[in-house]
Amino acid sequence: MTTNLAKPKIFVARQIFPEGLERLRAVAEVDYNDQTAPLSPSDLSIRLAHVDGALVTGSEKIDAQTLGQAARLKIVSNIAVGFNNFDIQLLTEKNIFATNTPDVLTDTTADMGFLLLMAAARRLSESEHWLRAGHWKNWSLGGMMGVDIHHSTIGIMGMGRIGQAIATRALAFGMTVIYYNRRRLPEEIETVCQARYVSKEELLKTADHVMLVMPYVPENHHFIAKKELALMKPTATLVNIARGGIVDENALIHALQHQQIFSAGLDVYEGEPNIYPGLLDVPNIVLAPHIGSATKKTRLAMMHLAIDNLLAGLNQQRPPHLINSELWK
Numbered sequence: 001m002t003t004n005l006a007k008p009k010i011f012v013a014r015q016i017f018p019e020g021l022e023r024l025r026a027v028a029e030v031d032y033n034d035q036t037a038p039l040s041p042s043d044l045s046i047r048l049a050h051v052d053g054a055l056v057t058g059s060e061k062i063d064a065q066t067l068g069q070a071a072r073l074k075i076v077s078n079i080a081v082g083f084n085n086f087d088i089q090l091l092t093e094k095n096i097f098a099t100n101t102p103d104v105l106t107d108t109t110a111d112m113g114f115l116l117l118m119a120a121a122r123r124l125s126e127s128e129h130w131l132r133a134g135h136w137k138n139w140s141l142g143g144m145m146g147v148d149i150h151h152s153t154i155g156i157m158g159m160g161r162i163g164q165a166i167a168t169r170a171l172a173f174g175m176t177v178i179y180y181n182r183r184r185l186p187e188e189i190e191t192v193c194q195a196r197y198v199s200k201e202e203l204l205k206t207a208d209h210v211m212l213v214m215p216y217v218p219e220n221h222h223f224i225a226k227k228e229l230a231l232m233k234p235t236a237t238l239v240n241i242a243r244g245g246i247v248d249e250n251a252l253i254h255a256l257q258h259q260q261i262f263s264a265g266l267d268v269y270e271g272e273p274n275i276y277p278g279l280l281d282v283p284n285i286v287l288a289p290h291i292g293s294a295t296k297k298t299r300l301a302m303m304h305l306a307i308d309n310l311l312a313g314l315n316q317q318r319p320p321h322l323i324n325s326e327l328w329k
């Protein structure tokens with residue numbers, strides 16, 4: 001006896017690793033955009049029109065425009081932990097599962113946060129550029145002085161999984177940990193992280209290093225702007241590994257140029273991959289191209305987890321990381 005069940009149709013919006021494509025092709029009909037650049041919203045909406053599931057990245061906006069023709073879509077699986085590219089309310093209204101890839105990238109991203117903190121505090125980018133430009137003639141007592149990381153105070157804004165992983169790294173450096181979060185954490189977690197809950201204002205005034213790890217929800221747009229930067233110490237660093245729109249980049253440039261804060265480290269940008277005019281001309285900043293989770297092991301794990309989510313949803317099983325969990329009755 002032969003069974004003749006039609007395979008589900010899947011759209012893969014961006015280039016993925018071959019082993020992921022193999023997994024998908026074994027069970028589904030795959031429309032594959034093998035490019036590293038994202039499609040335009042109108043092309044994306046055409047490709048979503050005739051599929052049951054889609055594998056996308058944080059660069060694909062899944063909203064009214066791109067979902068406009070998606071009559072049979074059941075699940076959109078993001079290869080990212082952040083999901084500000086999804087209109088969750090609309091996906092839920094349309095009965096479409098939305099999923100993401102938490103946990104597997106926590107430690108890799110926390111490492112990146114710490115890397116940017118250390119590089120910004122110790123002026124690593126600035127001194128390397130200076131060395132490469134041939135300016136290094138002598139060792140000098142007062143040359144390229146930074147600010148200390150060990151035994152200083154770190155202020156973590158957004159104390160989820162990644163924020164907590166940064167806190168445990170900070171403890172190994174003898175740092176004092178303070179944090180601000182929408183909700184205060186349970187006492188057990190505060191104890192593990194040896195973290196003290198403070199107001200946003202107290203954190204900005206007290207921290208030697210401010211680390212942004214919060215989700216980019218509308219109320220966090222320009223959460224760090226002129227007023228917040230003015231509260232920070234002139235010796236403080238600011239690191240953003242969350243989303244670009246959380247920091248007002250124009251205000252940040254001004255604060256760095258006028259030594260209102262010591263330095264900054266950014267992995268994310270409001271208009272990425274476009275960089276805000278003037279940011280590249282500021283010396284006391286370390287800039288990375290959104291590589292927080294970029295190790296082979298972690299990116300592979302993210303891809304496989306996103307595929308697990310996608311295939312579960314298509315098989316009418318609960319995806320391991322369902323965002324709009326109200327759809328699962």
Ligand code: GLV
Nearest residue numbers: 079080081082293
């Ligand atoms: C990367 O920014 C992610 O959200 O996974």
